[in-house]
Amino acid sequence: MIRALVWGENVHEQTNETVAQLYPKGMHEAIADALRADGTIAVSIATLQEPEHGLTSRVLEETDVLLWWGHAAHGAVADDIVARVAGRVWQGMGLIALHSAHFSKIFKTLMGTHCALHWREAGERERLWVVNPGHPIAAGLPAHFTLENEEMYGEPFGIPEPMETVFLSWFQGGEVFRSGVTYQRGRGRIFYFRPGHETYPTYYDENVRKVLRNAVRWAYNPAQTTQDVTAAPNVPVEQALEPISERGPKLHAHGDRGFR
Amino acid sequence: MIRALVWGENVHEQTNETVAQLYPKGMHEAIADALRADGTIAVSIATLQEPEHGLTSRVLEETDVLLWWGHAAHGAVADDIVARVAGRVWQGMGLIALHSAHFSKIFKTLMGTHCALHWREAGERERLWVVNPGHPIAAGLPAHFTLENEEMYGEPFGIPEPMETVFLSWFQGGEVFRSGVTYQRGRGRIFYFRPGHETYPTYYDENVRKVLRNAVRWAYNPAQTTQDVTAAPNVPVEQALEPISERGPKLHAHGDRGFR
Amino acid sequence: MIRALVWGENVHEQTNETVAQLYPKGMHEAIADALRADGTIAVSIATLQEPEHGLTSRVLEETDVLLWWGHAAHGAVADDIVARVAGRVWQGMGLIALHSAHFSKIFKTLMGTHCALHWREAGERERLWVVNPGHPIAAGLPAHFTLENEEMYGEPFGIPEPMETVFLSWFQGGEVFRSGVTYQRGRGRIFYFRPGHETYPTYYDENVRKVLRNAVRWAYNPAQTTQDVTAAPNVPVEQALEPISERGPKLHAHGDRGFR
């Protein structure tokens, strides 16, 4: 079983009537439901309001793939928790950043960029095209699919050049967007998936739900570890793989740890 | 003229006799000297000890390419200055991270990874191989060149998959390393160059100096801007490029700024 | 001066009245005109009908960047000329493949893929978005620009994942396309640029013309060579950079050339 953790900000569900009616159990529950349809995924949930946002070290160590939905409260996520999540991604936990999570601290931290875009909330039509039909995240999808009402996100999207581009979106109002892109950071695989505005029923769409399941399976890395991957060990001269002698001046005394 | 700024940590030059004798004016001066040999580069210098580490907004706005050497005092660089430098890279300033700057805050911020490696300070032989001989950073170099005494850095190097790999290093003790790698973050071009341990005369080596000049010219982006590239503007419905009507429920009132 | 060579198939200009009226001197002349507006580019022309298609070894050696427009007669281009052009790209000649050249032998050869897409000739609106605004090929362009009448090309486009994606297209009929993508093959830089259907005045559009000029400057590689880059030289044991002794059984006698 792949251990997926759906993280929900859980703010608009409590404060906005439209969102509350559309996602009465919270958006995280709708996302979790989509995953539960896959018998190989075991789903847990965490929300912003829990202690440590529900993202304790123990929880993260027992998570294979983390899905992240946030929008109104990116700033309320504690910096040390963000660092902890990033560290776990480097160990091999997958991360799936959803929609407005393009501006989440964790996504920006892992991208190294500002992740800006331009946007319009008009309930317009979005059509997602599969540009990499052999990619596991596109498995079982039609050549394109439509979300009749979505928020528009327009290019330029301030991300690094992706490892792979899986989806491109066409918007009724005239824009395009790289809606499904992959990255690797450390041992962790990352997928950004654009749709999912909270005032529309996007997470009830069957194609969207299939993408979420595919993405969890793709992001799962069996070669993950819970050991420290950020160590920078000194290799003593006498343990060099090829025999060498120490030469020249040195900065470090024997057994020093390096600077960092 | 390309406006290059050499940033030096300037710590070991003041505290370690070997380094002080090798680089009596500071390592930053040796690096700057290498650049001054190119008539198209105007060189300035900044150091950790200056107010704002010499990296005021004004200075950065007037910098096309920033070279960064740091080792002992990564932690002493203020976080808000790091954020300012990253923002300027996103606008198009080039960044050249040298040697132990793999662990600098600015490089880790832009990579989104931990940038760890393993290392040995034994004055062993390093041989750099040009693997992308058509790359501008390799212009005028031989197929390979040797530094008789260098610190070893060994793989795995905790960086994202590079945009381009320009150099690979062979070490006498049996290791290999991706010694010259490129990235783009926002409009800014980034080059990491491995050699440059402070107890060896690496920055007096003619091939290394040529790489530095080539890298500055490569990292210079004439399409840089000093405007805010991190804005996420709302495009009003009535200004859509294709005529659309607003549909469905909305979260944002007219004229709202987005969350971030 | 950058030596650009515009290669035109020159078939529909002779056989189709619409094309002949739109491009009375040939499409290659309209493309060449766009380049001539840049004082740093020296422009030549070659066409399919010339001996060796105008692409003799001498002509190619004196070409820095080759622009290729073809559509109806891809099959008429001789295979040995295609191999010659590919070899010159590996040496560092830039290649700009225009519109229907996605199916040219030279583009498919350099991509290693089939380069298929789907299409519609309806004179619909195409809007090109700059997704990499810091890229030299996008210099001086607006955030997006429109061609009121163009042929539609739709995803999936059967190309390898690009090195960089510079433009994405939005089409009125509902499709999207990766309209400006870069690659490197050997020392040669390659740019594919989608617009340019022969029944529309695309090559008179000022933004398109600017892209062509930018692309020539970007694709120009000063580190090109006219030497054989495909040699696979044997390095004799006694010339190894580190002293080694021959061990174990051998296949090759001293001085043998390798198999290929």
Place this chain on the structure above:
Amino acid sequence: MIRALVWGENVHEQTNETVAQLYPKGMHEAIADALRADGTIAVSIATLQEPEHGLTSRVLEETDVLLWWGHAAHGAVADDIVARVAGRVWQGMGLIALHSAHFSKIFKTLMGTHCALHWREAGERERLWVVNPGHPIAAGLPAHFTLENEEMYGEPFGIPEPMETVFLSWFQGGEVFRSGVTYQRGRGRIFYFRPGHETYPTYYDENVRKVLRNAVRWAYNPAQTTQDVTAAPNVPVEQALEPISERGPKLHAHGDRGFR
């Protein structure tokens, strides 16, 4: 079961005494043996000498991953068979190119480059470093492993920038090499793995055998198809996803197929 097909050139095994003694059943059998140790892989064999080199359309359609070892007789492989194999890779068949297959027609065709390198046959030590320890192809391997006797391949290696670099090699004589690199072409995944000179017992090495098994599992794409992926269908105006009217002059009559 993943259906793997090991293709062996099977020349030196018949003509060179050293190779015949080392690999008495042929190198392809040693490679196949390595795969048979994985219960999820069903292994078949084909050789150059069979009709159609053992690579009929039917055989390829029933192959998920093809492993290719060739050296002395690259030129004897028929061009139409190479085109057939490439077409099957575009459909999603994986390809693993081994050692001297860097110069095979199929690998060069899929890379779009010349794939040259320099080399030395001296039985020297090769040490492979894992540079992407989270990659499935590196699963279960130590941080590095050594082949005491191998042929040297040195950079620059004339390949496109890889999608991922998994292994780098250190050679005793002073060279380095990108020994494990991945690509995607169409729906097909490609892995090049450097070791495997025919006069050394490389394919009996346990780490090498593990890499082969890992690579087959990685290259297996469940989303492969046996349908034609190279079609370039015309989408009639009346079937456009968004209603548009035909405008402007046309080249193609209704129902025309496109040029190619």
